[in-house]
Amino acid sequence: MRAFARAVLPPLMRIAEVVTAVLLFAMMMLTFADVVGRYVFTAPIFGAAEMIQFLLAMSIFAGLCLVNARDEHITVELFETQLDHLIPHTLRRIIIQLFSVGVMALIAYQLYEYARDAEAVGTKTIVLEWPLAAVSFAVAGLSVVSLIMQILGLVLARESHGVEDIGSRL
């Protein structure tokens, strides 16, 4: 399992980095071009706001792949030392990570359900008339990938001292 994770996670991280970079860059350029188009050429980009909405959703969940794999989530570290006296550190980490994976699985499942609903109803966006299901499925797909990367990240992190180190090694 570890060998598998070691082989698979770094290329996945690279792909996720490139995808998030492209999405975010597109979002910035689209916003910029829309404003310049509006004021300089009096020709704003048609449906720019909707495209930005889509890009936002996609870049959040593409970024989540990186965050989940490195476990960069916000935590409260008030009682770290006291807790380590109470329960073994490793045990506590396992409980915490299982919890994170569980909730992430719940999110991914529910996003998939949302996408199926959108498909069944056939909701289209107002301006561009793009199917909402398309972006919903994309987001659901990304959340599944982020869940897989979360698990791979955990497998890899087990051999180092802490999850914190993993970012620098990838």
Added chain:
Amino acid sequence: MIPALTGFAVLILLCFFGFRVGFATMLVGIIGFAYLRGFPAAMSLMGQQVMENAMNYNLSVIPLFILMGTFIYRAEISRDLYDAAYAGFGRFRGGLALSTVVACAGFSAVCGSSLATAATMTKVAIPPMRHYRYADSLASGSIAASGTLGIMIPPSVPLVIYAIVAQQDIGKLFIAGVLPGLLLVGLFLGAVRWTVWRNPEDGPAGDPLDPEVKRRALRVVWPVLGLFVLVLGGIYGSIFTPTEAAGIGAFGAMVISLLRGHLRTLDEWISTLAEAASTTATLFIVIFGALVFAEFINLSGMPYGLLDVIDALRLSPTGLVISVVIIAIFMGMIFESIGILLLLVPVFLPALTQSGVNLIWFGIVVVLVTELGLITPPIGMNVFVVKAVMPDLKLGRIFAGVTPFIGAILVALVLIFMFPALATFLPKWM
């Protein structure tokens, strides 16, 4: 009100145990909602909240401002900003600390992250202050405290998050933050002066800056200042929406970074953009969790139950705001700034609205309190960051050093209570 209070208690316990704040908030929200309305409803609520907020146009301002900050960070302007501030303030007593306050204000305003500001400025400003034998407390305290200035000075992510939760206009909140932000800078400068007035040997004056260094430093200040004015001026004049301003800000920051010789390889581009996206995702997981949690809290009736409590206590609007501020100060000891805004504001929103509290003004008050949370024990993230970058500094010295600045923030709080126009005057003219 029992389910909601139980929810809060469980959430705090889970966070103390080390569960990731976003995931814990989300799950407590779902279970609470399921307890009141059944599991299927709770699950579909989660899907809906996550997906619809992931596609919320107003929230796209967050990644774009984070990207602007990441580009500015990569442009390595901190050194030049510090030199420029030094050119203005270095010759006074405590001049290096004064320069640190001004440089931190400028850097954190465009960078947006108080932690990144504290980390960067520690590297830039501590060595010269050590050279001039500044007291460690003043040197480190001024950095830890001034790193938080950008939370109030727009563009600011906490202000955006408050705007979303309280359903207020993001642009108006940004503009509302300008005067309080400048007031804070002034008070922080006052805190430095007060410190060196009490202990003159803590912060001697610096030598005049080499004219060549000064010229080079000022060359950086103008584009950065220009970008800041463009972004805020555009919002103030309603020339563009906050999201558009953020896009333009990010683009401008990218140009500044390019002109300074950065972003020359594809790898650098990818890592900069991916870093901004990671930060965004970290924030959004907490936002999603908190929005689901807020749905549970609303359904539980707690915010409306509080109305009765407030009636029974005959709490005046000011009394209500003061109570919320006290709770926020305590929450600031546990959660990061974002957590306070996302968890606390929804609970008190109906009560504040009913009491006729100006929600733009209240946003400024609550954001000011979150600044306090970043430098007060036991957590004080900014203090920890300074310590992490300069491990030989004693934590106690840093906390001692931020004390005058805590005083300055409290003075600002009192002033904003006494003169609400500080926050409400500028947005009125938009």
